[in-house]
Amino acid sequence: MTESPDEGGRREPPEPSEGPESPVRDETPGSADAQPWRRRTRLAPGVRAGIPILALLILLGIASLVPGIGFAADVSVEAAGRDLEAAIGRLQTGAPVLVDIDGDLGTYPEIRYATRAALADLMLRGANVAVVSFSGEGRAIAVAEIARLRHLGVGPDRVADLGFRSGGEPALVQLASEGIGPNTSGSFADAVRKDGLASFRLALVIGGAEIGPRSWVEQVQPRVPALPIAAITPSFLLPEVLPYRSSGQLVALVGTLPAGLAYGQQVAARGAEFGPGRFAERLPSGAAIVFGMLVAIAVLLASSGGSLAGWARAAWRRGRS
């Protein structure tokens, strides 16, 4: 049974220093936070703040001893690229591929290289690509990427523009149920119009916050189960979409800048050429990446250093008093 704070008479008034370290508190009588037995152990704030970190390190240490759990980043990075390369490599020449470009302008730079590598890979394999978007920002990116491909010499028979579909997930359902619709013209569009989405051999989702792999897995996969879905997403979507890769609902997932770079290098190594110039020439500068990360770390230290110093100073004063 729960005990009221007043019944025990042992509850002390909360200390101001306990606020930042505590999770969302429920101070109503009878709740867990109001129980006196939880107030018996009193640790310094710094020690309490370190407990979760210590627990995480211990957990990671134990997990590293278990066979079958790998922590080498290179392995997962290269595996992600190989998955996407294999998914595209299974396509036959002329296979129709649906590419949903719905990245955000704020995070697209992280996956731009992987996206262009995938488009180059698709062109190299001889696939025909239909591009569609369900968000305004995604449409802007799609228009730029289609224009870039056109500039490189890719004709409308290889890349069809399905345009912008308003309505978010309901529009996705409409696409899954009714196919590409009558508005797009051309021989490629005519070929995939009859059988709807089932005529595509792969769906490649360039995800963002609004429409991403989760929307495709939830709305399209139950309606068109034969359509394999691969995804390229920014890092912040990984916690949401990694379970789909583990369960096999996504056939491939490239979700970080290193994974995108590794995949792009794999594509470039096979000599993915289309239009003027080789794909390898578009590799982002490694020096810029290193310099950018150094600047980012410096900004982080500069922004958090002051608050950390203030916290340490307050803790030291509390200890002295």
Add this chain to the structure above:
Amino acid sequence: MGPRRLEARALVSGFFETGGAGTVATWLAVLVTLGVWSYLVGERRLLRLSQMLLAGLATGYLSLIAIREVLIPQLIQPLAASSAHPELVLDLLLVAVLVAGRWLPRRVVAVPAAILVGGTVGYALGGAVTGTLLPQLAAGMVPRAAGPGDALAGAIGVAITVPVLFSFLHGVPRGRLLAGVTTTGRWLMLGGLGAWFGFLLLSRLALLVDRIGFLLGDWLGVLR
């Protein structure tokens, strides 16, 4: 800037054509980037100008998309072409009610708003159950032939999921054990949110790296 550098820039960014238009676009992007970063040294006017520029451009762009790619081809043109789409008249009426919602009674506006919210939630909920919940439950089952790593991962998954679900238990008397589980669930949830924030930070760092790469590589031509 010679033609060689312009060509390299076009290969990297892909958004800018070579020639005068590309040069203007590059310099504009550089000025706006530096204008936003000027906030780091306390300059707010340039940041505010950049924000207003972004808001204005985004509003204009989205309006243009709504008119050119949605309203005209999907609503106006079918209505003007033939009278064989009576449902579009209803659509037009609902859109008009939503647009004029500020001046109409709340009960009138509630009808299209309820249709909008109900339809969206219906699609989302149905998809979440058939696309995420059931397949993920099936995938979460650890097979008998699984190795120790899979078994441990499954056990950790259960050990995290159960306390987090219990932390949403409200209005129920809690004993000491249940209170401990719910508190653990809250901490685990905070840990998950922290991890998610870490991924978001990683995305933003990549954006910063891209901007620095643009300035130093595409614009100045160094670090290439």
